[in-house]
Structures are given as C-alpha cells and as structure tokens.
Amino acid sequence: MNSTLLKYGILIILLTLLQVSIFNNVDLLGYINPYFYIIFIFVFPFDKNKTALLISSFLLGLFIDILTNDGGIHTFSIVFIAYFRVFLLQILSNKNEDDIEQINTKDLSFVVLFLWISILTFMHHFLIFSLEQFSFVEFSKLLLKTFLSSILSIVLIIFGLQLFLKKKSNA
C-alpha cells in the first residue's frame, strides 16, 4: 500500500512539473496547448478504490492550478472526468461494475481505449476552456479551441500510455 502511495505521489509531482514546464509552453499556432497531465486518469488502476482516485486527481488539479494562476478550473475538470471514467468505460465495453474492477488497461481493445480516452479528454478540455472564459459568448471559438487542443492531447496521451504500459509489463 505504501509503495503504491509513494508511486502515485511521485507520478502526481512528475506530471505537474511536466505540464507546467513543458506542455504549457508548446503554444502551437499561438494558443494550442496539450493538457497531458490527465493521463493520470487513464493509468490509475481500476482495482484501487474510487475515493483514492478522486482525492489524488483533486490534488493533481490543485497543484496545476496553483502553478498557473488558474483559480480552480483544472481541479474542477480533472475531478469531473475522474468520477465519470468508470461509467463511460462500462458503456463502451459493455461490462458491469464488478467486471471493470478486474480490467487492465492493457487488455482493452484499441477502439474502446481510443474512444474512452478521446471522450474524456474532450470533456475535460471543454470544461477547462469554458470555465476559463466563464461564458459561452464565443461558442464556436470555444469549440474550435477545445477540438484542436484535444487532438494534440489525445495523441500525446496514447503515446505516453504505450510507454507507461510497456514499462509496467517489463517490470
């Protein structure tokens, strides 16, 4: 238990530093940045209890918010997708809640994995950008921004996930 705690504690800090120092400075076309840190939601194991996931993603969002002066928008958005990740996977893979606990991210088919990551990422980014504007005045611009940033994030997350899972199976 303690080693898991340490492992995910380090992961939170590492993802925070990566996001703030590297991914926030990508600025593709001047304003497109990937939010890579939500890979945390996809690598967190299913057999651990949900309370731990909610609290640790709350902390991760909080760290990012403090470092980027964003109030609480990252916290809000990541807790939101942390809560809905299991529901969504149930729908996508046609399994009940108990089956999901046995599941390993490696065993998911690529289509399910891709849809699961894409939908959650899109939800997260949409929340981020709409909370940032605090209004829906320029809705089309909001959608475009969400869409472009999501694509970048999804590609990076899938790539990162391959690395993470490979390393895990070797160990």
Added chain:
Amino acid sequence: MLQLIKFFTNNRVGLLFLILELIAFIFIVKSHSFHHSKYLNSANVISGSIHKKSTNIKNYFNLKSQNGDLVKENELLKNKLEQFIESTDSEKINSNTKYKYISSKVVYNSYHKRNNILTIDKGSNDSIKPNMGVVLSNGIIGITLRVSKNYSTVLSLLNSRTKINAKMKNSHHFGSLEWNGKSFSKAQFTDLPIQANIKIGDTLISGGKSVIFPEGIPLGVITDFSIDKKSYTTIDVNLFADFSALNNVFVVNNRLSEEQFELESINE
C-alpha cells in the same frame, strides 16, 4: 433524515465527488473577484521558485535576442538623457520624482488564455504593493494583483478584467485599451469620441488620467477601424510589446498615488 444519512453512506464516492467539485468551484469564483484571489496563486515561495528555475533554463536559449533588446533600450535611454540634459535648467531637475521604477523578471508568462495572469520575481521585500503598474519601455504589461515577500502576480493587459486609459499621440483624445481574447499582439481601443480623427498608422500612448501608469508610454499603432452611425465600433491596435517573449519588466511605483486616491475618494 435517516434515509438521507443512509443515502449518503451508501453513496460515499458520489458525495465526495460533489464536495470536491464544490471546493474547486469556490476557488474558481474567488479567482474571478479582483481582491480575493488569495487562495490559489503562484505568488508563493514554492511555486515561485519552481517557475524561476524553469525560466532560468529557458533564458539561456534566448540570451542573444535579450541582449539585442537591452542594447536597443540603452540607446533609447541615452538619447532621452541627451535631450533631457539639453532641455532642462538646473531648477527643473528635481530629485523627488513622481515615479520610481523597480526592475523585475517575469518568471511565469501566459498569453494564450482568455484571462492571463503573470508572475514576477519581486515582492513586498522590494516595496511592491498591489495595484502598481507593470511596464516596458514600449508598452504596458499589466497591474500587480497579489504580492508575497519575493513574488507578485500581475493582471495582464491580455485579460477581460483589464482596462487601460490611453490616448492618441497627436490629438490627445482619450479612450481605453482592452483585449478581446483573439490575438496576443492586438488589443482594442474603445470609448474614443468620434471627434477624434484617426487613421491607420496612428500611434497610441498611455493617458495621464491613470494613477497607476505614467503618461506617454508608447502602446501600439492603429491597424484597422470601423465606423458605425457616427461612433467608432472597433479599433484594432497592434501592440509594440511582444507578450509571448516577456523577460525584463519594470514595476512603476507612483509615490503620490495614495494621495491622489485619497483625494478622489473624498470627492465621490
């Protein structure tokens, strides 16, 4: 009541979810009110030093262009000094100048959001207080928001809450400079009376009506405007300052600002 307790004990994860989201939402609302964003901001020692470290690394890569900028600024200042010496009588030189500049470095920059807030590496130890101007020699960057001992956050010009008093360089008509969130190199000039004859290429400078900023800082040139029923609708201004590459900035301390604020509050 018993049922309510039962519901929550059966659904602890859902309850925790709602509580965490509520906390996050309170943070968001707090951050939107001007003087209460004291909970989550990077004007604290830990995040300030993290940003400083990563900025230090980044700075190595653009030393050359920074040097160029500094040389240019030196040249400008030398010319100004020359003019100053030529034009002033000895009685005019006054050691009690109204504005004092404190040089500072931007350790966290942000320009791609709708509401941008920066962090600089000077704080109350260098006599910085909230509501001071942050400028470059060729533009206004923003206004200090929260101050800790060694760091401060700055409400950027690229923020929906920022409105800066500006005027035409040649006609002295006033208006205010705002940002519509589209491009970080373009701001919008509003509230300009129709009597002001503007044309593309006119220069905009900071107005003297502000307590926070000194008068006459060049801001940008007008690149585009449209007129609708005898009033200007939108005037686009190309900013001189490059918000994507901020490094050395100056915080302006107006020694007489408190006096002016006090006087104006009596009048109200």
